[in-house]
Amino acid sequence: xxxxxxxxxxxxxxxxxxxxxxxxxxxxxxxxxxxxxxxxxxxxxxxxxxxxxxxxxxxxxxxxxxxxxxxxxxxxxxxxxxxxxxxxxxxxxxxxxxxxxxxxxxxxxxxxxxxxxxxxxxxxxxxxxxxxxxxxxxxxxxxxxxxxxxxxxxxxxxxxxxxxxxxxxxxxxxxxxxxxxxxxxxxxxxxxxxxxxxxxxxxxxxxxxxxxxxx
Amino acid sequence: xxxxxxxxxxxxxxxxxxxxxxxxxxxxxxxxxxxxxxxxxxxxxxxxxxxxxxxxxxxxxxxxxxxxxxxxxxxxxxxxxxxxxxxxxxxxxxxxxxxxxxxxxxxxxxxxxxxxxxxxxxxxxxxxxxxxxxxxxxxxxxxxxxxxxxxxxxxxxxxxxxxxxxxxxxxxxxxxxxxxxxxxxxxxxxxxxxxxxxxxxxxxxxxxxxxxxxxxxxxxxxxxxxxxxxxxxxxxxxxxxxxxxxxxxxxxxxxxxxxxxxxxxxxxxxxxxxxxxxxxxxxxxxxxxxxxxxxxxxxxxxxxxxxxxxxxxxxxxxxxxxxxxxxxxxxxxxxxxxxxxxxxxxxxxxxxxxxxxxxxxxxxxxxxxxxxxxxxxxxxxxxxxxxxxxxxxxxxxxxxxxxxxxxxxxxxxxxxxxxxxxxxxxxxxxxxxxxxxxxxxxxxxxxxxxxxxxxxxxxxxxxxxxxxxxxxxxxxxxxxxxxxxxxxxxxxxxxxxxxxxxxxxxxxxxxxxxxxxxxxxxxxxxxxxxxxxxxxxxxxxxxxxxxxxxxxxxxxxxxxxxxxxxxxxxxxxxxxxxxxxxxxxxxxxxxxxxxxx
Numbered sequence: 170x171x172x173x174x175x176x177x178x179x180x181x182x183x184x185x186x187x188x189x190x191x192x193x194x195x196x197x198x199x200x201x202x203x204x205x206x207x208x209x210x211x212x213x214x215x216x217x218x219x220x221x222x223x224x225x226x227x228x229x230x231x232x233x234x235x236x237x238x239x240x241x242x243x244x245x246x247x248x249x250x251x252x253x254x255x256x257x258x259x260x261x262x263x264x265x266x267x268x269x270x271x272x273x274x275x276x277x278x279x280x281x282x283x284x285x286x287x288x289x290x291x292x293x294x295x296x297x298x299x300x301x302x303x304x305x306x307x308x309x310x311x312x313x314x315x316x317x318x319x320x321x322x323x324x325x326x327x328x329x330x331x332x333x334x335x336x337x338x339x340x341x342x343x344x345x346x347x348x349x350x351x352x353x354x355x356x357x358x359x360x361x362x363x364x365x366x367x368x369x370x371x372x373x374x375x376x377x378x379x380x381x382x383x384x
Numbered sequence: 385x386x387x388x389x390x391x392x393x394x395x396x397x398x399x400x401x402x403x404x405x406x407x408x409x410x411x412x413x414x415x416x417x418x419x420x421x422x423x424x425x426x427x428x429x430x431x432x433x434x435x436x437x438x439x440x441x442x443x444x445x446x447x448x449x450x451x452x453x454x455x456x457x458x459x460x461x462x463x464x465x466x467x468x469x470x471x472x473x474x475x476x477x478x479x480x481x482x483x484x485x486x487x488x489x490x491x492x493x494x495x496x497x498x499x500x501x502x503x504x505x506x507x508x509x510x511x512x513x514x515x516x517x518x519x520x521x522x523x524x525x526x527x528x529x530x531x532x533x534x535x536x537x538x539x540x541x542x543x544x545x546x547x548x549x550x551x552x553x554x555x556x557x558x559x560x561x562x563x564x565x566x567x568x569x570x571x572x573x574x575x576x577x578x579x580x581x582x583x584x585x586x587x588x589x590x591x592x593x594x595x596x597x598x599x600x601x602x603x604x605x606x607x608x609x610x611x612x613x614x615x616x617x618x619x620x621x622x623x624x625x626x627x628x629x630x631x632x633x634x635x636x637x638x639x640x641x642x643x644x645x646x647x648x649x650x651x652x653x654x655x656x657x658x659x660x661x662x663x664x665x666x667x668x669x670x671x672x673x674x675x676x677x678x679x680x681x682x683x684x685x686x687x688x689x690x691x692x693x694x695x696x697x698x699x700x701x702x703x704x705x706x707x708x709x710x711x712x713x714x715x716x717x718x719x720x721x722x723x724x725x726x727x728x729x730x731x732x733x734x735x736x737x738x739x740x741x742x743x744x745x746x747x748x749x750x751x752x753x754x755x756x757x758x759x760x761x762x763x764x765x766x767x768x769x770x771x772x773x774x775x776x777x778x779x780x781x782x783x784x785x786x787x788x789x790x791x792x793x794x795x796x797x798x799x800x801x802x803x804x805x806x807x808x809x810x811x812x813x814x815x816x817x818x819x820x821x822x823x824x825x826x827x828x829x830x831x832x833x834x835x836x837x838x839x840x841x842x843x844x845x846x847x848x849x850x851x852x853x854x855x856x857x858x859x860x861x862x863x864x865x866x867x868x869x870x871x872x873x874x875x876x877x878x879x880x881x882x883x884x885x886x887x888x889x890x891x892x893x894x895x896x897x898x899x900x901x902x903x904x905x906x907x908x909x910x911x912x913x914x915x916x917x918x919x920x921x922x923x924x925x926x927x928x929x930x931x932x933x934x935x936x937x938x939x940x941x942x943x944x945x946x947x948x949x950x951x952x953x954x955x956x957x958x959x960x961x962x963x964x965x966x967x968x969x970x971x972x973x974x975x976x977x978x979x980x981x
Contacts, residue, residue: 212511212592216584223580223618230626230670234663238641243658315638318658325633 217362221369224333228373231326232380238318245317249382250306256299257378263292264371271360274348283348286360289367290341293334300331319381326377334370337363402939412521414513415939419520420499421832424825427491428909430527432902434482437475439899444472446885446892448874460539469873470559473542474534476871477560480545481568484675485575486527488817492682493617494523494582496824497610501586503831503930504607506595506949508940511588519581526574529567537563544871546668549642549661553634556649566635569628576621576628586614595929597949601706602968604928604953605699608706609685612713613678620674620717627667634659665727669720676813677716681709683820684751687776690827691755692954693926694770695762696964699954701754708747708754715744725796734793741791748784752777767924768842772823775850776816782854783812786861801871804864810857822846822905829912830919830935837916841908848901855894859887927965928953 238244266288273281304324307313314324344363403409410418443452444467451465461471498516502509510516533540542560543552551557552565590611594603603611630641634656642664643656692699699705721729721737729737755777764770786808789795799805822845829837863884868875875881875888922931929949933942947969955966966972 210592212588215592216512216588219584219587219618220580223584223622226619227622227626230623230667234626234630234641234667237660237663237666238658241658241660243640243645314633315640318640321633321639321641325629325639329629 214362214365217365221366224369224373227329228326228376231322231329235322235326235380238322241318243317244319246319247307247312247317247323249378250303252299252303252306253378256296256303257374259292259296259299260371260374263289263296264368266292267360267364267367271364274360279348282360286341286345286348290338290345293338293341293367297331297334297338300327303327323381326381330370330374330377333373337367337370340366412517414509414517416498416502416510416513416516417832417937419516420495420497422520423498423523424491424495424832426524426527427487427495428906430482430490431487432906433531434479434487435899435902437479437482439896440467441472441475441479442892442895444475444873445875446889448876460534467873470539470542472873473544473558473871474540474560474564477542477544477547478530478534478540481541482530483814484545484679485572486530488679488814488821489579489675490523491821492686492817492824493610493613493678494519494579496606496682496686496821496828497582497586497613499832500606500828500930501589501610502593502941503933503937504604504928504953505590505593506598506929506942506946507589507593508946510585511593512585515581516585519578519585522574522581523578526571526578529574530571533564533567533571536567540564541568546672547631547664548668549631549634549659549664550644550647550654553631553643553659553664554647554649554654555635566632569632569635572628573625576625579617579621583614583617586610587618590614595946595949598929601703602949602952604685605688605702605705605709606682606685608709609681612709613681616674616678616681616713616716620671623667624671627664627671631664662724662727665724666720669723670717672723673720674713674716676809677712679813679817681713682824683776683817684709684780686820686824686827687755687773688758689928689953690769690773690823691758691777692956693827693924694765694767694773695758696765696956697758697762698956699754700757700760701750702952702954704750705754708750711747712744715740715747719744719791722791722796725793726800731793738791738793742788744791745784745788748780752781752784767826768837768839768846769823769827769924771843771846771850772819772826775819775846776823778850779811779815779819779853782858783808783810783815787812799864801869802864803860803868803870806870807857807860807864810860815853815857819849822849825909827924828930829916830923831930831937833913833916834919834934834936835912835914835916836919836923837912838908841904845901845904845908848904849898852894852898852901856891856898859891863887925963925965926953927955927967929968932967932969 266285270282270285270289273279273285304327307320307323312320314321340363344360348359402415403413409415413419413422440455440461448467452462452467453465455462455467456465458471461467461475498510501507538559540560541547541552541564542558543565547565547568552561552568555562555565590603590607594600630639633639634642638655640656640659642661643654643659644661645657645659647654647656688699688705719737719740721733722741725734725737786804790799790805790808825832826837826842829835863881866880866884868881868884876885919935921934923935924931929947930937932947948971949968950971951966951968953968955961955968957964958966961972
């Protein structure tokens, strides 16, 4: 593996981890801590998990509405556009490349990190495009938002998932601009928070597929 | 250890670099104290508006036959001095919506939560200060959107604060269902987004940024309340988000989530089918019930902390109080059906909801018992905050008792949609929350503005409010028992309600006194904020952590190191202690038993 050209002062020396700034310095939004507060968890990580809890409750709300609405007489299931399976593969692949990027980051291989991380964003963007194509395919079949309750739920749930994923892509762009500096954090796992969110959206997509087309 | 030192150095740097420019210091601030005051003042101004709406409602109920040409300037509301019926529906809808979400969720939670959490847990600021600032600047557009709905199209939403479909789902149902309802949904989405950001901050700060020595079981009751409220908000508001989105789709994109088949509107068959209006009710009340505890719990927390400070006694049954709050919060998720007894449900399901509702009486009674036991044989100091705290205890009991009636399926079928319900929730939820906010304002005013509120004016405000509040809402029990419906424009079209016009006039006059006496509060608030007596660090001789820093606290909250906590904040009249209170930060072994929780 070729060693990338580095800005020396930006980089932690291998034996230097003990004096590296704590995560709260790398992520200024987490910095309200008290003088001698023994942090129980990293606050930012905790806040993210709480946020994921909120998103989960949103989709639990939608699921309960879905179950109730499904029992009515006018329910006529639509068939899944085949491109969804391709999209699913793309999203799964993006989680995989993200994990590879984290592994490269831990090894302080910045070129490799950038490569795999870039692939993650690209696959994510392809997924979003694929979802648009899926909606187009349905429209071509004459299945619109208001055609029947199943199509309403399909468009709405996939739309909200795409919105959350687009938020993830914005985050991706923000991190992408500072991937090099992330290596400064102890252990070099500056992609951890993003990975948590991204994998969560992957799992959420699998869940939605299951609810919409298997259940 | 290196970690802790770096963090300390960083905190010092943070404390030293308070923003200087007016716009960053007071407008787009990330300081929790400024944000708390911004939330609080906005909420109180919203209260002024929502209160005025209530005055118009009362005017109509007392004298529907009279004309008020002076009100013709409300061009959408009055024609030739007579209120338009559609306007009446907008009034009660917007009064409820603004009061529940933009006042009584905002002032105690977003206002005092932001103000007090870092001060009571010993942190320099909230965990995510930027997110905190953003939450206020998401909240404010929500206020503007909600208020603007009065001036757009045919007027504000008119389907009740619960926005039940199909009234709220069909744009041609009532005038308010046009743009007004859409703006209601958009305003709510802003509110929920802002409340979620706040909730993430609350939970994270309370769990992660407590100062050394401050275990969970040494936290003031207010902190427990804020923690539970944030959890409730994070878990229950998404249900309303989901429902609101579906409602928006039904309204604008012709889906049929909530609109049933075969609905005929103005002689025309509505082009929707198969939707379930009940679905909205379930989703709405899944939020709606925890929401009433979001209003209540902070008031209960303030009350405990204030009672203790003016009884000069330790809190009675701290663990039971914490347990009661947790139990109330947990139960709030499984009782939403009691708002829907008349909507039709399996009797077995109804019974389950009724039993769950009865169970809430147990932790509620624990709280009342412990408050009374805290007061028992103490030498009460009747300051203004103490009067409000006692007022909360009183309202919590009066309003709670009628809750036991309403929780019974068989009784609720009679009471539902009558003024009995209006009496109940105004006493317990609205009243207790409002009194809690007034108490907290008087108590923590020194930490907000570095000055004391005027005590005499505060007491006048309390007594006027307390008496007028009971005179307004207590008689509603009687007219409710007699079958007086909610949300009717002219009750006296019904023969059997004609006899209640004098009582309604009494209620209206009381309500006007209640409304007018709030002028005392606003005068006191703004006068004291600028001209009030300068407050010392600890003007009440209270034992909590927030009283160890100057009033108002500097940027970064403590001038030097953040103090370490050695005991709970309730060590009053400890035998053997020098003074009648021991500060939470006092390392002395006196009263260690009490502090070892």
